[in-house]
Amino acid sequence: MIGALYRTMIKTNGKLMLYMGLGSFVIMAAYVALFPTIANQNMDQLLKSMPEGLLKAFNLSDGLNTLNGFLVAEFYSMIYLILLIVYSVLTANHLVSRLVDRGSMAYLIATPNSRLRVITTQMLFSLTGLVFISVCIVLGALVSDAWLIDTSMLEMDRFLQINVIGCLTFAVICAYSFLFSCLFNDERRALSISASITIIFLILDIVGKVSEDLDWLRNFTLFHAFDPAKISDGTVKVLPLSIGLAGASIFLFVLSAIIFKRKDLPI
Amino acid sequence: MIQLEGLTKRFSNGKGIFDIQFEVQAGKVFGFLGPNGAGKTTTIRHLMGFFHPTKGTAKIDGMDCWQDAARIQEKVGYLPGEIALMENMNGLDLIRLICDMRRLKDRKRRDELIERFQFDPDVPIRKMSKGMKQKVGIILAFMHNPEILILDEPTSGLDPLMQKTFVELLEEEKIQGKTILMSSHMFQEIDRTCDQVGLIKEGRMITVNDVAEVRKQQQKVFVVTFGSVQEVEKLKTADLLVRHQEGSRVEVVIRDDYPLFLKTLASLDVQNLDLHTQSLEELFMHYYEQEGRS
Incomplete structure (x- = not known):
């Protein structure tokens, strides 16, 4: 890790993560603050009239009568995913393949620092952003739960578990986006491959949830690992899953570093 | 190093x-x-x-x-x-x-x-x-x-x-x-x-x-415009390589025969003298030709 490079990355690429962090803090705080009003309106009656598959797809089968269930349905099923997909894929792309494609990586490599140190710095920066956004989300909920509503309604343990598994799932997405970013010298190619794979994962997950018959599709998507409704139920073994996800992302990051160390850089 | x-x-x-x-x-x-x-x-x-x-x-x-x-x-x-x-x-x-x-x-x-x-x-x-x-x-x-x-x-x-x-x-x-x-x-x-x-x-x-050696080998092309076509004929009697002629305007290729070139020009009616900009291949024709032969 190179301190000077890390600080420069924060300065030049930190805006995206700052806005996303602040944005999700506000959204989260607003959802928690709004929950008591919504809970009083018997939303569950309305939901019961909807088809089962649809409810499952949007993690609504638990109903909206708990704050956790509400957040899972309203935030973690879509906004959260889109937000972090955009962050993970874009950042990985900006940190490596863009610099290689445009040639400015030359100035970094032409200093007495090994490629390994340069690439590790970039990896740490991408994870910093992911953790920063996740912490903003958690803080948004905690602050709102503690001060904006009368009685605290958040089931803390489960809520934190959702965020930890979510963060680790996206660490894997960051890692494979990084891998493609290291593999391809063409910025657009790297971006389109990691974006397409992630979107395919997302679609497989949604389709698999909507239809019982297509449930098997979910075995082929990374988002199978992140099932906020089930974590909320307590039916997910959080520890082994966390270890698995962390292991996968470490493996992919190490692989990217090896590729970057050995490749020819046309810069 | x-x-x-x-x-x-x-x-x-x-x-x-x-x-x-x-x-x-x-x-x-x-x-x-x-x-x-x-x-x-x-x-x-x-x-x-x-x-x-x-x-x-x-x-x-x-x-x-x-x-x-x-x-x-x-x-x-x-x-x-x-x-x-x-x-x-x-x-x-x-x-x-x-x-x-x-x-x-x-x-x-x-x-x-x-x-x-x-x-x-x-x-x-x-x-x-x-x-x-x-x-x-x-x-x-x-x-x-x-x-x-x-x-x-x-x-x-x-x-x-x-x-x-x-x-x-x-x-x-x-x-x-x-x-x-x-x-x-x-x-x-x-x-x-x-x-x-x-x-x-x-x-x-x-x-x-060495750059001095290379400099010797490089050839330059001068574009000379004379007062009349007869002057060109006089130039041609000297031992100089004329690459191209267009009326009274000629391109002369010089490698190291500057003294002869200058002497010849001095006795003629020169109206304009210009250096032709060349590509590397032209400049080092000598080397490239050698390479081609070997």
Whole structure:
């Protein structure tokens, strides 16, 4: 890790993560603050009239009568995913393949620092952003739960578990986006491959949830690992899953570093 | 100081560089000359440790350019051929970043260079002109006072005045005993500063020679306009190579027969005399022809 490079990355690429962090803090705080009003309106009656598959797809089968269930349905099923997909894929792309494609990586490599140190710095920066956004989300909920509503309604343990598994799932997405970013010298190619794979994962997950018959599709998507409704139920073994996800992302990051160390850089 | 031995890089399209061999001794200035696409940048990228050779080795100060890339950078200043500075920051931020990445404490040289090239470091990089970016590149390459300078087409993008400033800078570095390798596709650019010249074409070295030798071998084409066609006939009786004639306007190819050329012209009615700008191939026809025959 190179301190000077890390600080420069924060300065030049930190805006995206700052806005996303602040944005999700506000959204989260607003959802928690709004929950008591919504809970009083018997939303569950309305939901019961909807088809089962649809409810499952949007993690609504638990109903909206708990704050956790509400957040899972309203935030973690879509906004959260889109937000972090955009962050993970874009950042990985900006940190490596863009610099290689445009040639400015030359100035970094032409200093007495090994490629390994340069690439590790970039990896740490991408994870910093992911953790920063996740912490903003958690803080948004905690602050709102503690001060904006009368009685605290958040089931803390489960809520934190959702965020930890979510963060680790996206660490894997960051890692494979990084891998493609290291593999391809063409910025657009790297971006389109990691974006397409992630979107395919997302679609497989949604389709698999909507239809019982297509449930098997979910075995082929990374988002199978992140099932906020089930974590909320307590039916997910959080520890082994966390270890698995962390292991996968470490493996992919190490692989990217090896590729970057050995490749020819046309810069 | 810089040694290339049988350096070969074959790209998947069959192009590349083949069996590049030369040595730049400490304190010498080496001009790496070749038309665009000849393999100059590819060779330089091996020296910088960006490319892994298919065969052969590139060494700087005894260290392998691929294995010891990071250590070599302590001694090397590099100016890339394409100026692609990081965006979203201003010039000074980038200079500071590279200073820090080099753990460079002494900022005197850096400020001196900024002053010398009259460069406003606070301008955001994306608003800079090509010439300004080139100045940032020069500062990044020279600010740590490196022993070895590797410069890929260093004067492209600079206006004539700045080119002059740059050549002066190079001459000072040379006096200080720096080892310099600079590439160019124009002989005039390296003629003044270099001790040695390496000619490359289509990925292969054509010759490595002292600049004085090469200068002797280069041919120049003068365009002479005479008062009448009869004058041309008189010129033709002299032992000079007339390449092309168009009425009273002729192109004369001169390599080292200047005295004869001047004497002949002095006795004729010359109305205009011009130097024809030539490509490298024309300039070093002699070498290229030799290469073709062998």
